[in-house]
Amino acid sequence: MFGLETDVFILLFISLFAACAFEFVNGFHDTANAVATVIYTNSLRPTIAVVWSGICNFTGVLLGGIGVAMGIVNLLPVELLVDQNVYHSVAMVLALLLSAIIWNLGTWYFGLPSSSSHTLIGSILGVGLAFATLPENKEGAAVNWEKAIETGYALLLSPLLGFSLVIVLMFLIRRLVPTETKDQLFKEPKKNSPPPTWIRAILIATCSLVSFFHGSNDGQKGVGLVMLILIGIVPFQFAVKTDLDPRLLQSNIGGIEQTIAALDSNQLTPTNRARLARTRTEMAELKQLISDPTNDNKIPQTKRLDVRSDLLLITSNMNKIVDDEGANLSANQLATLKTNLNEESGIRRFTDYAPLWVILMIALSLGLGTMIGWRRIVVTVGEKIGKQHLTYAQGASAELTAAIMIGVASMLKLPVSTTHVLSSGIAGSMVANKGIKNLQAGTVRNIALAWILTLPVSVLLSFTLYIFFRWLL
Numbered sequence: 001m002f003g004l005e006t007d008v009f010i011l012l013f014i015s016l017f018a019a020c021a022f023e024f025v026n027g028f029h030d031t032a033n034a035v036a037t038v039i040y041t042n043s044l045r046p047t048i049a050v051v052w053s054g055i056c057n058f059t060g061v062l063l064g065g066i067g068v069a070m071g072i073v074n075l076l077p078v079e080l081l082v083d084q085n086v087y088h089s090v091a092m093v094l095a096l097l098l099s100a101i102i103w104n105l106g107t108w109y110f111g112l113p114s115s116s117s118h119t120l121i122g123s124i125l126g127v128g129l130a131f132a133t134l135p136e137n138k139e140g141a142a143v144n145w146e147k148a149i150e151t152g153y154a155l156l157l158s159p160l161l162g163f164s165l166v167i168v169l170m171f172l173i174r175r176l177v178p179t180e181t182k183d184q185l186f187k188e189p190k191k192n193s194p195p196p197t198w199i200r201a202i203l204i205a206t207c208s209l210v211s212f213f214h215g216s217n218d219g220q221k222g223v224g225l226v227m228l229i230l231i232g233i234v235p236f237q238f239a240v241k242t243d244l245d246p247r248l249l250q251s252n253i254g255g256i257e258q259t260i261a262a263l264d265s266n267q268l269t270p271t272n273r274a275r276l277a278r279t280r281t282e283m284a285e286l287k288q289l290i291s292d293p294t295n296d297n298k299i300p301q302t303k304r305l306d307v308r309s310d311l312l313l314i315t316s317n318m319n320k321i322v323d324d325e326g327a328n329l330s331a332n333q334l335a336t337l338k339t340n341l342n343e344e345s346g347i348r349r350f351t352d353y354a355p356l357w358v359i360l361m362i363a364l365s366l367g368l369g370t371m372i373g374w375r376r377i378v379v380t381v382g383e384k385i386g387k388q389h390l391t392y393a394q395g396a397s398a399e400l401t402a403a404i405m406i407g408v409a410s411m412l413k414l415p416v417s418t419t420h421v422l423s424s425g426i427a428g429s430m431v432a433n434k435g436i437k438n439l440q441a442g443t444v445r446n447i448a449l450a451w452i453l454t455l456p457v458s459v460l461l462s463f464t465l466y467i468f469f470r471w472l473l
Contacts, residue, residue: 008233011090015229018097020365023222025104026116027057027369034210034418035370037395041189043203053211054370060215061223061363067413068217070343070352072224073231074147075124077131089232091469095130096123097225099461103454115417115454120221121151122458129459130466144316154414159424162401166428169397185393199392206399213406214418215366221415222362223354230358231308236301239308241353245297246290246307252347253287255340256318262333268321275317282317286310311347390426398425420451 035049044052076092100123104116128143174182184196194200230238260280265273289303289310299307318341322329329337339345343352402422409416 008086011086012229012233015090015093015097015233016226016361018094018101019222019225019229020361022097022101022104022116022120022225023219023362023365024369025101025108026218026222027054027366028108028372034207034214034399034422036422037390037399038203038207040390041200041203041392041395042192042194043200044207049207050371053207054367056208056211057215057219057370058363058367060212060217061219061359061366062215064216064220064410066220066223066352066354066359067343068220068410068415069224069227069354071147071151071413071415072120072124072221073228075121075144075151076128076228077144086233087473088470089229091466091473092127092131093225093229093232094469095462095466096120096127099123099126099458099465102461103458107454115155115419115451116218117221117415117417118155118420118451118454119458120225121148121155121415122455123462125455126459126462126464127466130463130470133467134470146320151415154409154412154416155420158405158409158416159420162398162405162421163424163428163431165401165405166397166425167432169401170393170429170432173393173397182393185396186391188391195392199396202396203392203399206396206403209403210399210406210418210422211370213403213410215363216410217406217416218418219362219366220410222366223359226358226362227354235305235308237304238355239304240299240311240350242298242304244350246299246350247297249286249290249347249350252340252345253283255336256314256347257283259318259329259333259337259340262329263321272321275321279314279317279321282310282313286314308351311351315341315348390429394426394429398422398429401425 035044035046035053038044038049039046043049100116100119103119125143125148173185177185184199189195195203227238260276260283263276265276268276286307289307290299318337322334322337341347343349399422402418402425405421406416406418
């Protein structure tokens, strides 16, 4: 397979298996949140609920695109993504995957709705920080901090918005819904008795939406992981998208060169002047690489990692330069640069991609994982966040809010935590019902502790594992 030596092939297989295992664990860990309300309110039997949620997750991965996936990949510094030593790449992948799986399984075992998104991002940050300590890291790069900060804002703000929006939605339901209907909505579920048909339809619809958008957001994180594996271990096959004619880059290069020519380097900081000089070097190398003879209008395998390196460095440097206040570019020039850098029509369309078989593999792993291990977290969400049991109105409000927020985040190509958004929504519904005293302090404290510990623990785990695997391999 891919013409690899036996030991490298085994490492590739182990890495791909670990990525599927992470997504499988993600399925039964995170998606329990999506099915919690329909199971707890007896709207669907557990078996039907988890199978249906698995199907919705599968569909979400297939239709969700790869924007979030590439956001995950781009958290790491460019230097780490174009390391030509296969064993270094294996160390990176195994460290972040194993640390994420260990924490996910631990929190699932104790029934805590912890975030797989936080876990994975913490693991990636740990690997980046560990890489920064190695002597061969000449650039001092540890993490793409701009992307990390953007991701951090999304992860931090989403549960706060979820909590607040559910309170607003519950208020509107109480004010606008007729009394007879409202009385039905705010009843606690009766054991083994399904809700009225119209309430049941709403709960099933919101569960379906959360499951679909969970697939479209969380599933992409698995796609990003697999692409990290493939680019790291078999870069000659996957470093760039091979079915694109490299001659298409020529117009993009021309557009970027026009932007560079318009820059007033005297107004740039010394750091950005150095970046501009490096960009010119990368541009010259890229032009040479794509001007050499090709077979069937494809970039030769031996040059693909070099092309990827040039494309990523050009994008990274130009984005940092234009963020400088002294860049002195017009709105039209900035728009032209963005067009020539982006993943739709710019140079990043050669690097930001995922084969269909990768998307299908992750979709299947997430869908199957959804069908297992849901019970622990369903009980936590349904009974232990608030002092009273979850009502129909609370379940529907929390799930509708979660679906909207995850869908918007996927459109913006930002990773968010299904667990955080939905759990905070449930908490908000409890507060909206009877105030802050309606929350169970012990459960909220345990969930909050898991949320707080997730990032530092996953960072520490992946940092340690990366250093260990680098020494071992």
